[in-house]
Amino acid sequence: MAFLCLPVNTNKMPQKIKQLHKHLVTSVSEIADNYFILSFTRKFKFKPGQVVAIALDKSHEPRLYSIASSNTANEMRILFDIKQEGFLTPKLAKLKAGDSIMVTEPFGEFIPSNSEEWWIATGTGIAPFVSMIESGIKPPKKLIYGARYLDQFLFQDLMLSKIGNNYMRFCTQEKADNIFNERLSAWIERQDTLPKQIKYYLCGNPEMVVDVRDLILAKGVPFENIMAEIYF
Amino acid sequence: MSKQALFGKTLNEIKDICKELGMPAFVAKQLADWLYKKKVSEFDSMVNISKKNRAILSEQYIIGLTNYNKVQESVDGTKKYLFTTVSNQFIEAAYIPSENRKTLCVSSQVGCKMGCLFCMTGKQGFQKNLTTGEILNQMVSIPETDELTNLVYMGMGEPMDNIEEVMKSLEIITSDWGFAWSPRRINVSTIGVIPAMRKFIEESEAHLAISLHSPYNEQRKELMPIENVYPIEQVMDTLKEYDFGRQRRISFEYIMFDGVNDSPEHAKELVRLMSGVNARINLIKFHPIPDTPLTGSSDVIMERFKEVLEQKKVITTIRKSRGEDIYAACGLLSTKKMLEKNQDKDY
Structure with missing residues (x-):
């Protein structure tokens, strides 16, 4: 297929969504049948309620996950369950400490209000x-x-x-x-x-x-x- | 093991299949011709392929075309077709004839994950992504297939949430070896799933329609949960990165809700938001659905809204509502009633 629509101005790109950064996996643990926690080094500040997009490498489409950890912890955590027909989650479950994953900066607006x-x-x-x-x-x-x-x-x-x-x-x-x-x-x-x-x-x-x-x-x-x- | 469908395979995929089955390379092109130009429904009709190769193909594959189960016709001529998918779920496609155009609105998913407050499809949750073949089948298995002039991906589902299959379907529709349609006859909608939208913009030449519905973040979040992760300004910034040329069109779809998003302030903010993006706006009358707190704006309010936009030189149309009496109009497609009852749920 033709590639007619090429970016004309890369300065304005929503960088947080687009750019993937290498992070080191610190642990993967199954906390209930089929439910896992993936922990990795934290490089960016975030607001509780935000998400990150995660991929194994730059050639695959990243998927979104809510962050499930404190915004002051050294590690960032996500929670996932294995989707049998899914591409990413079965592979995430097999990661080991020291492996690397690609993660975007946190983004999203599902953040707490000032109300009850x-x-x-x-x-x-x-x-x-x-x-x-x-x-x-x-x-x-x-x-x-x-x-x-x-x-x-x-x-x-x-x-x-x-x-x-x-x-x-x-x-x-x-x-x-x-x-x-x-x-x-x-x-x-x-x-x-x-x-x-x-x-x-x-x-x-x-x-x-x-x-x-x-x-x-x-x-x-x-x-x-x-x-x-x-x-x- | 059940046989795979050939209909919906791209030429490269068909070439791989032929190679795997030990067939000469030219058979792939012949197969594509039978599938997408002549649209045959059985291997025996493929008379320029040897009998031996036809037998090999039919041992492992099916063509994969399925007839519609039901059709309903509106007083305005719109028809709603119901199809069953391979996994025994249901989707709908709407055929919308007008004086100059015969448009088909196809589904890309069974259900939808996006949860927009005003959409009937969202109320049935998400069941599955359609395969390329299931998307294209809606086009070729209706009696009006040869009359179609336009195709819109605005039926059930969010096309950008099934981007791989949608892109393959576009490749088949627009390739010389496929249906050989101009991409300018196709419009794909999205609520703004940015990464997939970027892929679509870069790898396709079809038109793009973005469901906007409010220029204000807080309000759009209330109407469309996607705003939490992909805010509309970032969608706009992404669009501004590309040169769409003169022929390719971007449009913003704006459903008008009474007292919610139909004020002159909304119109002015919309103009500000769209600044720098060469696009038109389609204003859509809201068709009330069960359990929604929203109602549609009046015709007078819609006209006033249009005037504000036009004063600011924004090309604006009020889209005619079609097929409302058979629930085929915008946002009304749903096969929720056909879902299995008493599913094992965690809520």
């Missing part, structure tokens, strides 16, 4: 909230977290210690004390009212985000108060 907040997440969607809590951001009024199985409540010790009873876990396939055995969407739907002046932060798979957003909207929360982060 509810955080709602499933799966690896907990990542930006881990970063917020570890960075010392004011805890939310509620953190609502959904999983299929009990071992999938990632970072639950951290969340229990910082958020206490306002950390609500919803497990759809298994039962345990202090954990709701239902879908988080069912619990939200059952509430007569929801606070309308606070901000709702939603992060997780797109289906959860759109379904829960519709539920919250139906309870009268203005759409201006709902922030959604999608994973793609």
Whole structure:
């Protein structure tokens, strides 16, 4: 195919998105069945809630991951689950300390507000909230977290210690004390009212985000108060 | 193992297949000709390929064309076609005839990950990326295939989130060995996934349509979660890096929501944002969908908005709504009702 559209001015490029920088992997660990933490050297400042794009090398398309670590730690962490048909995650899981990966500067605007907040997440969607809590951001009024199985409540010790009873876990396939055995969407739907002046932060798979957003909207929360982060 | 489809393979991929099967190199060109020019649906029709080679091909491959399952026709002549994918999921394509054009709006994904507040497709979540063959099948398996004058990638899904397959489909449509269409008959939309958009701009010559919907970051974030990672100014900065020439068109799609993004201030800010980008704006009437807090702006407000833009020399059109009665209009395509019920969910 022809390559007619060539860059005419490289000075204005959104560098953070475009440029990949070499980082050293410090560890890869499986923290639950199929869920991994990848840690690597931190080279850039970031705001809790931001993302980085990661690739194995410059020849492959980078993918976006929310940062799941404190903004003062020496290492940066991301959280991922292996997508069997995916290109990158099976390879990320096999990385060893000392390997290198390519990472962009952090970017993104899913960052905390000055208002009271509810955080709602499933799966690896907990990542930006881990970063917020570890960075010392004011805890939310509620953190609502959904999983299929009990071992999938990632970072639950951290969340229990910082958020206490306002950390609500919803497990759809298994039962345990202090954990709701239902879908988080069912619990939200059952509430007569929801606070309308606070901000709702939603992060997780797109289906959860759109379904829960519709539920919250139906309870009268203005759409201006709902922030959604999608994973793609 | 199920047989792979040949329809949707690029010429280079077909050459590799022929080599692997021990066939002479010229067979690849013949195959491409049968697939994309003559659009045959069975190997036996490929009469200039030897019987032996046809038998080898049919042992390992299928052609891969599938008929539509259902068609609905609007009072305005728009038709909505429903197709089943290989994995037994459903997609829709909209055929939109007008006096001068016969446009087909194709899907690039089953569902969508982008979660835009105003879009029906987003409400069904994401199921899968379409293959190149599944994208092209929408074009060739409708009765109007030979009448089509224009193609828009504005159906279900975000094309830039399936960029590899979309690029291959564009290669097949625009190559001499393929459908041999001019890329100027094709328009690909995006909400601004910058890395893939960059690839599209550099490696294709088709037109680009960007879903904008608000010039203000905070408001765009509320309408379109993508704004969190790829803010609209960065989309604009990326566009300014390229020389699109005189023939290639950039347009901004702007759905108008009553009392949300339809004020004169929005129009002025839009002009400021677009400064330095040679583009036109299409204003689109919002078609209300279930569970959305948004409603469409009135015709009067849309006209006023258009006037503000035109006063600033921005080429602006108010796009006619088509196929609304059969849910084929902009943002209304969805196969959510056909998804399996009681899926194992974590929320």
